[in-house]
Amino acid sequence: MRVLLFGSDGQLGRELTALAAHRGVALTGLNRAAVDITDPVAVARAVDAAQPDIVVNTAAYTAVDKAESEPDLAARVNARAPGLIAERCARNGTPLIHISTDYVFDGTKVGAYVETDPIAPLGVYGHTKAAGEAAVRAAGEKHLILRTAWVYGVYGNNFLKTMLRLAKERDRLTIVADQRGCPTCTRDIAEGILAAAAKSVEGKGRWGTYHLGGTGVTTWHGFAQEIISHAGQTTGRTPEVAPITTADYPTPAKRPANSELNSRLFERTFGFRAAAWQQRVTEVVDALLAPTPAEAP
Template sequence: MRVLLLGADGQLGRELTALAVERGLALAALNRAATDITDPVAVAKALEAHKPDVVVNAAAYTAVDKAESEPDLAAKVNAVAPGLIAERCASAGVPLIHVSTDYVFDGTKTGAYVESDPLAPLGVYGRTKAAGEAAIRAAGEKHLILRTAWVYGIYGNNFLKTMLRLAKDRDRLTIVADQRGCPTATRDIAEGILAAAAPAVAGSARWGTYHLGGTGVTTWHGFAQAIIDRAATYTGRRPEVAAITTAEYPTPARRPANSELDSSLFERTFHFRAAPWQQRTVEVVDTLLAKSPVEAS
């Protein structure tokens, strides 16, 4: 199976690349410098050059707050580009796996979101990601859209690494406690993508949209406390993790109060379930603080 990865420099792209190496998988990892995903000619050339069996689009504009002041750029990357990629994949007869987000929902649902729940994004980021999903669906049938949430791992910038950095010199952290979701490790997303890629290539996949979130639900405050507790076993530091409300931490973009994703459809279809978020949190903190040889900046 030959995989073409777009967005190789992101935290998920780097995780997927590392997993492909670990498994001896043929993967061509292209970053923005190598292929401009907003340029249909560049995307077509990448497909022709690498002749993949499946394309994975892990590229996105993910600066949620900054998107409010850069709506055109966010739309170009998150809405227009996925449609272009999907069109080129459809023309080449190659299936596409695209990564989307919980931000397509408004967070007002009481329970976990399922794939068929109505979309109601709160801000520019969510609206552009929802538009990207729609563009992919319009381009052709052979696609898998995987929505995930609260992404973290050893690569790039994310909430877990921010907590580790702040805990080095702060005695008190104030963390929002009235937003809940499923922290999802990049390792699980990468493994889920590969689990879905095989049937996609074989032509036996059930095409459409799926949720792929970490197992278990917590708040940002609960997630932060788990990170700090594990880090303390290495650093001896245990700053206070104080709970605050969303209203006490205003941001340019509104966040969903509920980002819980029901991933049971993905598990039933592709026979993969993400690990409990607590387990993955321990593993990621251990990797980062035990000074793993893995480059984790």
């Protein structure tokens, strides 16, 4: 299976690249320096040159709050670019896996969101990601849209790494406790992408939109507590993690109060289920806090 990856320099792109190499999957990764995904000519050349069995798009504008003041840039990357990639894939008959987000929902539902729930994004980021989904669907049938949420891992910038940094600097952290969701490790998303890609290339999958979130639900406060508690076993530092409300921590972009995703359809279709989020937190924290060769005794 030959995979072409757009967004190889992001936290998920780096995870997928590493996992593919470990699994012996032939993957060509393209970052922002290699191709401008908002340029139709550049996109066409990249897809045509790679001749992949499947294309994966993990590239995105993910600065949720900054998007409120940069709507045009967010729209170019999150809405226009996926459409361009999908159109070229459709023209070549190549399947596409595109990564989307829980932010297409408004967070008012009681219980986990399923794929057929109506979308109602709250801010620019969510609106542009929803537009990207629509563009992918409009281009052709052979696509998978995978919505995920609360993404973290060993690469890039994310909530878990921010908590580890703040735990070194402060004795008290205040974390929002009235937003809930499924923390999702990039390792699980990468595993899911490869599982879905393999079945799709073999003709054993089913095109459409799926949810791929971590297993289990918590709040940002609960997420932070788990991170700090486990890290403290290594660092000896366990600052207080105090709960606050969304109103106590205003942001330019409004967040969904409920980001819980029901991922059972993905599991039934592709045979993959993400690990319990607490397990992945342990693994990522241990990996990030492991001594380097120079530090090891």
